[in-house]
Amino acid sequence: MSEDKYYRSLTRSIVLIIIVVSCTPLLLIAAIAGYQFQTAYKHKVMDHLAALVERHRENIDSFLREKLADIRVIGSIYSPEQLSDERVLENLLQSLQEHHGGTFVDLGFVNEEGVQVAYAGPFKLRRVNYADAQWFLRAMSNPYTISDVFLGVRGLPHFIVAIRVGGDGASWILRSTIDFVHFNRLVENLRVGKTGHAVIINRDGELQTQSVDKPALLPEKFVELFEGRPEQTISLMPGEGLSAPPGYESFRLERHPDVKIFEDRNPTTHSETIYLATVLKNGDWILVFQQSVHDAFRDLYEARSITVGLIILSACMIGGMAVYLARRTVKRIVQADREKEMMNEQIIEAGKLASVGELAAGIAHEINNPVAIMVEEAGWVEDLLEELRAESTETLEEVRRALTQIKTQGARCKEITHKLLSFARRTDPKVQVVSINELVQEVVGLSEQRARFANIRIRTHLTPELPPIAVSPSEMQQVLLNLINNAIDAMERKGGAIDITTRLEDGFLVVDVADTGEGIPKANLQRIFDPFFTTKPVGKGTGLGLSICYGIVKKMGGDITVNSAVGLGTTFHIHLPVAGGGSLAASEPDR
Incomplete structure (x- = not known):
């Protein structure tokens, strides 16, 4: 993953995480509080509507009982x-009116x-025959x-x-017609909101009142409320409760x-409608109040909309x-990562300078030999120039030989110093195909002199x-120089050999650096790549060499491992992907 993708993913x-937390x-608070408020509000609305329906039922029943009582008083007197x-x-009618x-x-x-x-x-109803009228038949019984x-x-209608x-x-029947308009007004007064109104139906599902709005209910559905209830005559006592029609939850x-x-x-508007029903006239009629759910709970829905809007905001x-x-956080992380990279580069440079210091003695001796030869040959040339006056052929040949020697030794010094300067130069992280x-031969050339002083052979x-x-x-x-220097440090007391092997294994190029030193204790193997961990005496090492090697190899997409046995030696294995190939199937995180 590139750095840009990593930082975008981190953002x-x-x-x-911030949004979820x-x-x-x-x-959760909105859902719980909203549910509790909705439940309480709906219960309050239902309780209010039920109280209205119950009060109107009592008013209507009282109205009917009062009119019936008036007629019964006349009949008794x-x-x-x-x-x-x-x-x-x-006279009686005039008094009643x-x-x-x-x-x-x-x-x-x-x-x-x-x-x-x-x-x-x-x-003009005198001498009208009511023998077949339903009300007459019921009145006679x-x-x-x-x-x-x-x-x-x-x-x-009446x-x-x-x-x-x-x-x-x-048996005689005293009858009176009740003004339908006056009676209907009792029911029309039961209006709530824009859609809430009431009607009365009988056992046959027929409307017993008129409504300003066309009733949206289907009266035949409420006929089922009469099932199991025997026909009863009106009494002066309130009626019993109802059961919901079959198939309806109530x-x-x-x-x-x-x-x-x-x-x-609602069969007309296809919207959900609330129905409240109660019996009238001791079960002969049913007072049905209806109101659309949206109208009944308008304030609740408005509060819910405001709440949802506030939650969205x-x-x-x-x-x-x-x-x-x-x-802002990622910006600081980017800055910290860049500072870390700069510090890593400085640590690598410090490690490189430490390696140069370890090579300094051997390099100085290596350069001193050709320079001494050059000085000797230069003196010899100077002596020969005195003899050139005799134009001796032998003298000219000696001059040529001395100049050739000087040129050869000078080239040797140049090669040695070039290698040293090339390594000591600031690290160039630019990737090249090499x-x-x-690379192994160049590093071995730099390390041979120091190894020779320690009686160590480097074999490739x-x-x-x-x-x-x-x-x-x-x-x-x-990386190679640090591993070779560590191997030399491990064997500088009694000498030994360093074997450097290159091979191809499972699609990766492997470099093995093995020594015949004292080996690394098992307890230290898990920590050798940690920064500042070292087993060398104080002042001898910084503990950064292997940590730097680990970081460099990981950055290249490779891996570095170690095998060691106390008394037998240590072998480091560097796995590197070939140019154009893949990387390790699994790599450890940077340390």
Whole structure:
């Protein structure tokens, strides 16, 4: 991975970590608090709607019971003979209308054959036969009854409150028509929000009230609420609760057990709708309130939208800050890495200077020999020049020989100093394609004199025609020189041999540097590549040589390992990828 890709990947990782660590608590708190708030808010809304429905049910039932009570009072006070007199009915109707604001539309007295024998009201209904009317049949079998809403003879929606009056073994029916508009207004008043309204249905699924808005519910669905409930006459006691229709999930509020709440999809708008149902008229009617879920929980959804917006804004701010901090952090890491690289280069240069110092004595002696020969030959040439005056042929040949010797020894000094200066020159990290055998021979040439003083032989076993490698020549020279110097230090007391071998193995070029020294204890093998670790006496070594070698080889895409046995010697193995080849399948991290 290139440095740019590495730093970009590091930036992304830091940004991701900051966002995850910062946003996770925020999202958890928002989710938990939002859930708790939503649950509490929905329960509060449902409780409020149930209270409204329950209060309107009580108002409607009270209205019906009150009207029924008024008719029952009349039936208990007046005899059938009096009720058969239309003048009496007209007076009673006028009194009822004065006290109840026109709620009672008319009064009628019906005999047991269903014929209305007396009538007071705005319609011409005297002598009308109600024998086949449902309300009449129920009234004849019950003390009192309230009919469903129907059109009847008059052709207008209305319902009837009727009681049975007995006399002389006969049954008479006192009936009154209740103003439908006044009754319908009780239900129309139950409106909440934009879509919340109520209707009343009977056992046949027929609407008993009108609505300003077209009802979105399907009344036949609520007919199932009547299943298992026997027909009952109206009483002065509140009715029982309901069970939800089959296939619908519902729940009850503890404070309003008589109100059943469930949801269904609105067939008109295809939106979810809340339904609250409760019985009226002791189970003959059902008051159904409906409101769209979106309308009922509008404030909740608005609060949720604001919360989501704030969370998104917070996430964007966190993301922006994460990017800023990540870039700033990576910038500092880049700066630190560059400073580290500069320090590594300085350490390498320091190690190189240390190696040059170790070579100095041998190099000085190596240069001193050819220089002494050159000086001697120069003196001899000077003597010969005195003899040139005799123009002796032998003298000219001696001069030529001396000059040739001076030239040869001068070239030798130049080669030695060139090698030394080439190695001592500042490390050039530029990668070049070179021959490993040539690099080994150059380094051996630099180290031979020092090895000779320590009674150490350097032997090379170079495999010919090895593929080239792509390395920095000066850095590779330093690696080899450090290993050779360490081997010389290990054997300088009693001498020995250094064997340098080059070979090709598993697609990698391998350089082995083996010595016959004392070896490295097993306890130290794991630490020899650590910086500043050394077993040499104080002042003898810095502990940076092998660490530098390790870093250089790793940077080249290779690997360096060591095998050692105490008393037998040590062998270092350098694995380098050939030019154009791959790298190690697995490399250790830089130390």
